[in-house]
Every structure is written in structure tokens, then in C-alpha cells.
Amino acid sequence: MKAPLRQSLIDGEQAGLRYALCLPNSPMSGVRGERLGRRAGSSVDFQDYREYQPGDDLRHIDWNAYARSNQLIVKLHREEVQPHLDLILDTSASMNLPDTDKPAALHQLAALLATAATNARCSQALWMTGEGFQRVRNDTQPPGAWGELPMGGARSFEEAHGLLPPRLRRQGMRVIISDLLWPGDPLPTLRKLSEGAASLHVIQLLARTDATAPEPGNVQLQDHETGETLSIYIDASIRQTYRDTLRSLQQSWHNACKQTGAQLTTLIAEDLGQSLSALEEIQLLEPA
Amino acid sequence: MPTITYPLAWLAVISLPLLAAIYFLRHRFRKLPVSSLLLWQMQKESREGGRRFETPKFPPIFFIELLILALLVFAALGPRWQLPHTTRPLIVVLDDSLSMSAGPAGQQPRDEALKLLNEILAERDFASYQLIAAGAGPRLLGDTVxxxxxxxxxxxxxxxSAHAADLDAALALARNLRKGDADVLVLTDxxxxxxxxxxxxxxxEAVGKPRVNFAFVNAARTPHAAxxxxxxxxxxxxxxAATNTLRVTAGQQVVYEKRLLLETNxxxxxxxxxxxxxxTLRAELGDDALAGDNRAALxxxxxRLVRVQMSVTDTNLAQLITETLAATGLRAPTNQPPELVIHQSDTLPAGxxxxxxxxxxxxxxxxxxxGPFVMDTTHPLTHGLTLPGIVWGANATATNAPGHLPIITAGNVPLVTTRTDRRGREQVTLHFAPTQSTVQDTPQWPALFWNLLHWRARAQPGLPENNLRLGAEVPYRPRGKTATLTFPDKTEQQLDTPSGEIRLPVKQPGVYTVVxxxxxxxxxxxFAVNFLAGAESNLSAAVTDKWGAWGTEEEVRYEYASVLPYLILLAxxxxxAHLWMIARQRGRT
Known part of the structure; x- marks a missing residue:
């Protein structure tokens, strides 16, 4: 792992100490923990009554109710679970754009969210693109222990999801970090990712060169993901067309997020430090 | 292809590739990795035809700069470009003489000429147009349009209406107007x-037709004693051959009338x-092709008689002179202040x-x-004189006095001299010894005196002649400083006469009055002005034909002109445009 990227992980971890993940109001699922779950459990919070069935813990029988009704009634309590965060990272080549802060911002943001999740007593899992989605090694450990995040995968986010989707935990929080620059309708992918999720947040991470069109002149554009090139003379009208196309792409993602109940925000990699408030606005982070 | 005046200026062409090289280096394709070409989909070109050679695209100001540079280089070469045929001016010389109005209305040469002119103007365009009327002298009809x-x-x-058409003078004027670069069209008959x-x-272009025409070619009225x-x-x-009727009237009285049958010319x-x-006698011919020459008035x-005072002491000489004066018929029988004093004294006559x-x-x-006798034949005194065979006695030692103009000399001996004194009077000196001469026995002697009296009579106030040809000068010595001229159409014109003698503005035939x-x-x-121009009235030579032509397209191609001003203007x-585009770009940024 390159030193700057390691430094980004450390920076992200330090920044994340100030935040906690903002958990959704809806009941969540997970391993035994400290948060109320959606199912019956062993907490002190009453949930419901039901008839006794063989195998039920005799300590949960409500004897007062038995005295009144001569029936064995079991008192159910809410379970206590530990919330879970699935952090889905787009580590394709487009996120490793040279001469930009995009890969560093990805590392920093992932570390920040993981640390914020720890602060919120959430378990976490990091998924990254490659030949399908793969789990990052040591992702349950603090970011400094993650080791190398292999950037530059040949598959796009959509292709990787098609090959091998991530095994996401049900009723967990899910956060996608990607530049969202792939062709096709985003709605099918978003539907799959939002299925069974307590919440879904989409963070579009762009380099400044992605957000703004290049200066006028002759330019040979090279797709960093596919290697394809395009020689073009950029003038004012083409710059305007570029801006319109980007706006249209973002609008299509916005519409898809609206339909799936996801939250979308766009961050500029070079301005990440000043953009964290946007994550609070979409109720992903809150001060710790 | 243009002719190049300064071939060495081709060296400046090197600036064009230099400019292109500068732009190429500044605008060559710079490699720029992007996250995805997804956002460039609109500009993405199909690669199905295989990889193609990409050429840098330059901004519009490059092409403007290249154009300006090319224009300046071209201007430096001093090109002389062929002139298109239509860029030559047209000068039309119009025959302004009376013969152009011969024939019935609508069929006159003037009408035919106008028709032809309109056809030519409809066929071709010219850079400019100029009309010259060729009358007795050339006359511009207006500015170039x-x-x-x-x-x-x-x-x-x-x-x-002119009595003559000096087309040669009009052509010379046309050549001077455009230094010979114009196409000249002559419309005549x-x-x-x-x-x-x-x-x-x-x-x-001649558009005339031979027509039957009788004309007055001479008209004169001379006074005699009776x-x-x-x-x-x-x-x-x-x-x-043709016939016509001549009728001469004086008021209501018919003086002469005759049917004429004349062969041609x-x-x-x-x-x-x-x-x-x-x-006034008015002569008139019957209707024919040209009406303007069918009338004459006398x-x-x-x-004009001259008051002569004799102050000659030599009785023989006095008698000779008196008889001679009587023979001229120009001496006035009066004793009023003399207009001519004949004397032998050295002092100037009074009056x-x-x-x-x-x-x-x-x-x-x-x-x-x-002899041999030398004469100033242009002087009024020598009109009609021929001196060979005569003997003229004179003082051999006589010399020409200062201020005297010798008129007749025998070698270097002056015989007749004149001098204009300070009052404008002419003083004639005659060196003449009657006893030694035979001049007085010849017709030259009364002729000399007739010339002297006629000369003096012409210097009197008024008109020298009362019946004139159209086109002739009409000198007039008024009494006083102004004169009023009444034209044949009864309109009047006041004339200032500061110099003593003027030329009356006579442009049309008829009877005038001057007061x-x-x-x-x-x-x-x-005084009467008559159209007496036989050459102009002669319609036998009128013809419809065409001579000469303007340069053909091939010939015109050899005519080159500098296009330098146009190149500089384009640059x-x-x-x-370059400044405007730069300002526009700055405004956008």
C-alpha cells in the first residue's frame, strides 16, 4: 500500500473519531448487542404476549396472567442487537484516477465511516469491487489494520455486482462510495442493494476534474478504466454539453435513489474536509 | 493569375507555417486521463472504421490570423490582378447636332440612338457612366454616375440643336477624362x-438614315446706296433630286416664291x-426631314458710316483723299465730332x-x-491688299517710331504703321510720297482707305454685323456698362459689359434684339442668326452602321490593375474580426 493512502486511512480514522454513525429509526437486525432489534429477545423492554409453547424458557411465563386466565402465557421482550454497516467501495480504475485525490479520498472516507460505525457500536463489513465483490481483509479491525485496498479493478461497479454481489447483512446499514460513472440505468442495481437494508446511502465521490470540464483546447481523453481514447477540441459549447451530461447523470441517480428510499450526496475528493457536513445532512453521520 | 511586382516578398510566406507551427505546438492534443468517457458520449466518434489519424483542431482566431497574414504577404508581393470586363467605365459621346433630329418624331436618329443605348446598358454593366454632348464643342452633360x-x-x-458636331474634340475629352481606360460609345448619324x-x-454606332432635305446654306443682306x-x-x-418651295416674305408681303427642282447637292x-x-425678310422652305434648317431671316x-475730318494742307493730296473717301461710300456726310482725322501735323488729333x-x-x-513689300496680313488695314507691281514712294531714312506697329514695310522702311494711344484710339501713320508713287493709281489705294474706314466703323458701339450664321461669334460694343438681350422667344437677359466688348450668348437661330x-x-x-450649316444639313451621308468594338474578354485579361487597397482593407x-472574437472570449471567461 502506498504511503499516502495509508496516511489517508489514518487521517480518516482520526476524523471519524469525532463522528458516530447515525442509526436509522427502524428496527435493525444483527448479532447480540446493545441496540433494540426487531425480533423478540432478552432485553428488559416488553414486546408482546403469546401462548406458551414447549421449549420456551419457563422464566418468561407470566404467572399473574396464568392466575387470572389459567393459561400459560409467555411474556416476550425485545431482543438487543448490534447494528451492522456494510460499506461498499467502488475500487475500480475510475476511482484510482491519477493526479487527483480520488483514491485518497476513498480511503479517507472509508476509514472515517468505519470509525464512526465503531463509535456507534456497529459491526462493519467492507466490500470492494474486483472480479465480483470481495470482502476487505481485516475489515472488522480498525482501519489502520486493513492492509492494502487494491485499487484499479478492471470491472466496473455494475459488472462486479453482476458477477458476484456482496453478501450484505439484512436490516443493516449500507453505504456505497463510488463515482457512479457507469452506463446504464442505476435503478436495478440500487433496488438490489436496497433490498432488506435498514438504510442505504449513496456517496458520489468525484474528482474536481470529473465535476468540471477541461479547459478549451485540443485534448486526448483517455478512459482510465477501459483505456479507450477520444481526441477532441474542447470549446465553450462542448464544455456546456459536458456539464449538461453530468447533471443529467446525477439527476437519473437522484430519481433512482428517490424510488428506492436511498440518500444521495456528491462529494468532491479535493474538498473532502469541507464536505463532511453533507454527510450529516443526509443523516449518515452525527457528532460522537 | 496575378502579376507579382515584388517576387522577393515570397520570403514572407514563411510566416504562415511559422504561425501554424506555433498554434500546433500550443494546441496539440494533451493527454488527459478521465474517470470515464461516459460523460463524453455525445462527442465520442465511432471507431468502426478503424483507428484514424487525429489532427489538432485550431480555434477560429487561428484561421483569422492566418488569413490576415496571408493577405499581408499577398499585399507585399504587389499583385496586379486582371480587371474584369465590367469594371471599366463607359463614356457615351452623343452627337448633339441638328441632324440627329431629322425625320418624323419617334424615328429620329436621337430616338434610335437612345434605344440602342438602353440595349447596351441592359446587356452589360460598367463601373460608371458619363455622357458627353458633341456640339460645336464637347459638353459634359453631368457628373459621372x-x-x-x-x-x-x-x-x-x-x-x-447644335450647328455642328465636333466628335473628335469630344473623343479627345473622353480620353482625357479616364486616361484612355474607359470604353467609349459614340452615337451619331x-x-x-x-x-x-x-x-x-x-x-x-451610326443610326442615321439618308433623307430628303432642303436647307438654306447662305443668307446675306448687304446695304447699297439705293x-x-x-x-x-x-x-x-x-x-x-427633289422639289421644294422657297417663299420669301416681308411682314405680310410675299417678296419671292418659287417651286424648286434641284439635283442632289x-x-x-x-x-x-x-x-x-x-x-426683316423671312425665307421659308417647305416641310422636309429636317425642320431646323428650313427658315432664314435677314x-x-x-x-455704318464714319465721320471724317480732313486736315491735310497739301491740296493735291487732300483732293486725292477726298475722292478716295467718296469712293468707299463709308464717309458720313456730317460735321459732328469726327471719328477719323486725316492730318499732316505731328500732334495727335483732338476728340x-x-x-x-x-x-x-x-x-x-x-x-x-x-518691293518686296512686307505686310501684316492679319491686320484689318491689309485685308484684300496685294502690292506686287506698284511703286511706293517714301522716305528711305524713315524708321519705325517707338510704340508703332509696322503694318506695311519696304524692307526695313516702314510705310504704314499703327499705334494705340492711351485713350484706346488708333493712330495710323502713312509714309507716302504721291509724286513718287503709283499706289494711288491702283485699286489698292481705295481698298486701303476702305479697310481703314471699315476698321473704324467696327469700333463704333453696336454690332459689327446684323445677319450672322449660327455658331459664329457675335461681338457687341454697348453704350454704357450693361446691355439687354432679347431672345427669339422674347425672353430677356441682362448682360454686364465691364470690358467694353462682349460676345453675345447666341445658341439658337432666330431674330434677336440687343439694347x-x-x-x-x-x-x-x-440681328438675325440663321442655321446655315450645309455640312450638318446634308443627310445624304447619314448611315446606319457600326465601327470599332470594345475589347473582348480575352483582350481585357491583359489589362492589370493593382488590388493592393482591397487586400489592405480585407486585412x-x-x-x-480578430479583436471582436478575443473580446467576446474574454467576456465569456
Whole structure:
């Protein structure tokens, strides 16, 4: 792992100490923990009554109710679970754009969210693109222990999801970090990712060169993901067309997020430090 | 292809690839990795045809700069480009003589010429248009105009009333106007004097037709002792024999009437003795092709007599002179203040208007000169004189006095001299020894005195002649400083006469009246101006034909002109466009 990227992980971890993940109001699922779950459990919070069935813990029988009704009634309590965060990272080549802060911002943001999740007593899992989605090694450990995040995968986010989707935990929080620059309708992918999720947040991470069109002149554009090139003379009208196309792409993602109940925000990699408030606005982070 | 004046300027062409190289280096494709070409989908080109060579695209200002540079380089070469055929100006020489109005209305040469002119103007465009009327002298009908529609006002000034058409002078004027670069169109009714016109410049279009025409070619009225003698000369100027009627009237009285049958180019003279008291005689011919030359008028001529005072002491000489004066018939029988004093004294004669004829003293032994005699034949005194065979006795030692102009000399001995004194009077000196001469026995002697009296008479106030040809100058000495001229159409014009003698503005035939002098000493005279131009009235030579031609397209290609101003203007326009585009780009950023 390159030193700057390691430094980004450390920076992200330090920044994340100030935040906690903002958990959704809806009941969540997970391993035994400290948060109320959606199912019956062993907490002190009453949930419901039901008839006794063989195998039920005799300590949960409500004897007062038995005295009144001569029936064995079991008192159910809410379970206590530990919330879970699935952090889905787009580590394709487009996120490793040279001469930009995009890969560093990805590392920093992932570390920040993981640390914020720890602060919120959430378990976490990091998924990254490659030949399908793969789990990052040591992702349950603090970011400094993650080791190398292999950037530059040949598959796009959509292709990787098609090959091998991530095994996401049900009723967990899910956060996608990607530049969202792939062709096709985003709605099918978003539907799959939002299925069974307590919440879904989409963070579009762009380099400044992605957000703004290049200066006028002759330019040979090279797709960093596919290697394809395009020689073009950029003038004012083409710059305007570029801006319109980007706006249209973002609008299509916005519409898809609206339909799936996801939250979308766009961050500029070079301005990440000043953009964290946007994550609070979409109720992903809150001060710790 | 243009002709290059400065071939070395081709070296400046190197600036063009230099500019292109600068732009190429500045605008070559710079590699720029992007996250995805997804956002460039609109500009993405199909690669199905294989990989293609990408050429850098330059901004529009590069092409403007390249154009400006190319124009400046081209201007530095000094190109001389061929002139298109239509960029030559047109000068139309219009025959303004009377013969252009021959024939019935609508079929006159003027109408045909206008029709032809309109056809030519419809066929071709010219850079500019100029009309010249060729009358007795060339006359510009207006300014040069850029469009043929603007010629209408000028064409209305083409009246066809002149007594002659000096087309050569008009062509010379046309050449001077445009330094020979213009196409010249001549519209007349006759052929050019020389069939070989300068090639490529002059197109001569004759639109005349031979027609039957009788015309007055001469008309005169001379006073005699008993009365006046009138002469009318009529010519058949047609291509064939024809008849016409001549009628001469004086007021309501028919003086002469005759039916004439004349062969072609034959004349008929009518001499009519009329009383001196008879007023204006008007002669008229019957209708023919040209109406303007069918009328003539002869007014009563003024009898100009000179008051002569004899102061000659030599009785023989005095008698000789007196008899000679009587023979001329120009001496006035009056004793009023003299207009001519003939004397032998050395002093000038008295009187404001008195000219002098001084007989210089001659020694007893005078020299007899038999010639050769030298005469100033342009002087009024020598008109009609021929001196060979005579003997002229004079003082051999006589010399020409200072200020005297010798008129007749025998070698270096002056015989007749003149001098104009400070009052403008002429003082004639005659070196003459009657006893040693035979001059007085010849017709030259009364002729000399007739010339002297006639010269003096012409210096009197008024008109020298009362019946004139159209086109001739009409000198007039008024009494006083102003004169009033009444035209044949009864319109009047006031004339200032600061210099003593003026030329009356006579442009059309008819009877005029001119008045000058104070109320108590008024001088009123009438004079007739007649159209007596046989050459112009001659319609037998009128023809419809065409001579010469303008340069063909191939010939015109050899005519080159500099296009430098246009190149500089284009370069300036390009520079302005360049400035505008740069300002626009700055405004956007």
C-alpha cells in the first residue's frame, strides 16, 4: 500500500473519531448487542404476549396472567442487537484516477465511516469491487489494520455486482462510495442493494476534474478504466454539453435513489474536509 | 493569375507555417486521463472504421490570423490582378447636332440612338457612366454616375440643336477624362472620318438614315446706296433630286416664291434687291426631314458710316483723299465730332473718339520702292491688299517710331504703321510720297482707305454685323456698362459689359434684339442668326452602321490593375474580426 493512502486511512480514522454513525429509526437486525432489534429477545423492554409453547424458557411465563386466565402465557421482550454497516467501495480504475485525490479520498472516507460505525457500536463489513465483490481483509479491525485496498479493478461497479454481489447483512446499514460513472440505468442495481437494508446511502465521490470540464483546447481523453481514447477540441459549447451530461447523470441517480428510499450526496475528493457536513445532512453521520 | 511586382516578398510566406507551427505546438492534443468517457458520449466518434489519424483542431482566431497574414504577404508581393470586363467605365459621346433630329418624331436618329443605348446598358454593366454632348464643342452633360438609371436627367439635356458636331474634340475629352481606360460609345448619324478606330476602346454606332432635305446654306443682306441686296442660297442636300418651295416674305408681303427642282447637292441662289427701309425678310422652305434648317431671316443691316475730318494742307493730296473717301461710300456726310482725322501735323488729333491718319512728311527726293513689300496680313488695314507691281514712294531714312506697329514695310522702311494711344484710339501713320508713287493709281489705294474706314466703323458701339450664321461669334460694343438681350422667344437677359466688348450668348437661330445705353442715347439693334450649316444639313451621308468594338474578354485579361487597397482593407476587416472574437472570449471567461 502506498504511503499516502495509508496516511489517508489514518487521517480518516482520526476524523471519524469525532463522528458516530447515525442509526436509522427502524428496527435493525444483527448479532447480540446493545441496540433494540426487531425480533423478540432478552432485553428488559416488553414486546408482546403469546401462548406458551414447549421449549420456551419457563422464566418468561407470566404467572399473574396464568392466575387470572389459567393459561400459560409467555411474556416476550425485545431482543438487543448490534447494528451492522456494510460499506461498499467502488475500487475500480475510475476511482484510482491519477493526479487527483480520488483514491485518497476513498480511503479517507472509508476509514472515517468505519470509525464512526465503531463509535456507534456497529459491526462493519467492507466490500470492494474486483472480479465480483470481495470482502476487505481485516475489515472488522480498525482501519489502520486493513492492509492494502487494491485499487484499479478492471470491472466496473455494475459488472462486479453482476458477477458476484456482496453478501450484505439484512436490516443493516449500507453505504456505497463510488463515482457512479457507469452506463446504464442505476435503478436495478440500487433496488438490489436496497433490498432488506435498514438504510442505504449513496456517496458520489468525484474528482474536481470529473465535476468540471477541461479547459478549451485540443485534448486526448483517455478512459482510465477501459483505456479507450477520444481526441477532441474542447470549446465553450462542448464544455456546456459536458456539464449538461453530468447533471443529467446525477439527476437519473437522484430519481433512482428517490424510488428506492436511498440518500444521495456528491462529494468532491479535493474538498473532502469541507464536505463532511453533507454527510450529516443526509443523516449518515452525527457528532460522537 | 496575378502579376507579382515584388517576387522577393515570397520570403514572407514563411510566416504562415511559422504561425501554424506555433498554434500546433500550443494546441496539440494533451493527454488527459478521465474517470470515464461516459460523460463524453455525445462527442465520442465511432471507431468502426478503424483507428484514424487525429489532427489538432485550431480555434477560429487561428484561421483569422492566418488569413490576415496571408493577405499581408499577398499585399507585399504587389499583385496586379486582371480587371474584369465590367469594371471599366463607359463614356457615351452623343452627337448633339441638328441632324440627329431629322425625320418624323419617334424615328429620329436621337430616338434610335437612345434605344440602342438602353440595349447596351441592359446587356452589360460598367463601373460608371458619363455622357458627353458633341456640339460645336464637347459638353459634359453631368457628373459621372455609378448606375445607368441616374442618366435620365442628363439625357434630357441632349437637345440636338447644335450647328455642328465636333466628335473628335469630344473623343479627345473622353480620353482625357479616364486616361484612355474607359470604353467609349459614340452615337451619331454618320460614319467616322477614319474607319480605323483605335482597337478595343471606341465603339462607333451610326443610326442615321439618308433623307430628303432642303436647307438654306447662305443668307446675306448687304446695304447699297439705293437699297439692300439680299441673297438666299438653297441647297438640295438629299441623296436624290427633289422639289421644294422657297417663299420669301416681308411682314405680310410675299417678296419671292418659287417651286424648286434641284439635283442632289445642287444649290439655287436668289438675289433680291429690296429697299433699305424694308424690315426683316423671312425665307421659308417647305416641310422636309429636317425642320431646323428650313427658315432664314435677314434683318435690315445698320449702315455704318464714319465721320471724317480732313486736315491735310497739301491740296493735291487732300483732293486725292477726298475722292478716295467718296469712293468707299463709308464717309458720313456730317460735321459732328469726327471719328477719323486725316492730318499732316505731328500732334495727335483732338476728340475722344478721333482716330488719326497721319501723312508723315516726305523729303523732296523720296525713294521709290518697288518691293518686296512686307505686310501684316492679319491686320484689318491689309485685308484684300496685294502690292506686287506698284511703286511706293517714301522716305528711305524713315524708321519705325517707338510704340508703332509696322503694318506695311519696304524692307526695313516702314510705310504704314499703327499705334494705340492711351485713350484706346488708333493712330495710323502713312509714309507716302504721291509724286513718287503709283499706289494711288491702283485699286489698292481705295481698298486701303476702305479697310481703314471699315476698321473704324467696327469700333463704333453696336454690332459689327446684323445677319450672322449660327455658331459664329457675335461681338457687341454697348453704350454704357450693361446691355439687354432679347431672345427669339422674347425672353430677356441682362448682360454686364465691364470690358467694353462682349460676345453675345447666341445658341439658337432666330431674330434677336440687343439694347444698351442711357434713355437719351439708347442704342437698339436687331440681328438675325440663321442655321446655315450645309455640312450638318446634308443627310445624304447619314448611315446606319457600326465601327470599332470594345475589347473582348480575352483582350481585357491583359489589362492589370493593382488590388493592393482591397487586400489592405480585407486585412483590416480581419483584424477587427480578430479583436471582436478575443473580446467576446474574454467576456465569456
Amino acid at each position: 455609378p448606375h445607368p438609371n441616374q442618366l435620365k436627367d442628363q439625357i434630357s439635356l441632349w437637345t440636338c 454618320h460614319a467616322p472620318a477614319e474607319s480605323d478606330l483605335p482597337p478595343g476602346r471606341i465603339r462607333w 437699297g439692300d441686296r439680299c441673297l438666299f442660297e438653297v441647297a438640295n442636300l438629299s441623296a436624290s 445642287r444649290t439655287h441662289r436668289v438675289t433680291l434687291p429690296v429697299p433699305a427701309t424694308m424690315g 434683318v435690315r443691316p445698320r449702315r 475722344r473718339e478721333a482716330w488719326g491718319l497721319h501723312f508723315a512728311p516726305v523729303p523732296e527726293k523720296a525713294e521709290r520702292f518697288t 444698351s445705353g442711357a434713355q437719351t442715347n439708347r442704342l437698339r439693334e436687331s 483590416l476587416a480581419g483584424a477587427l
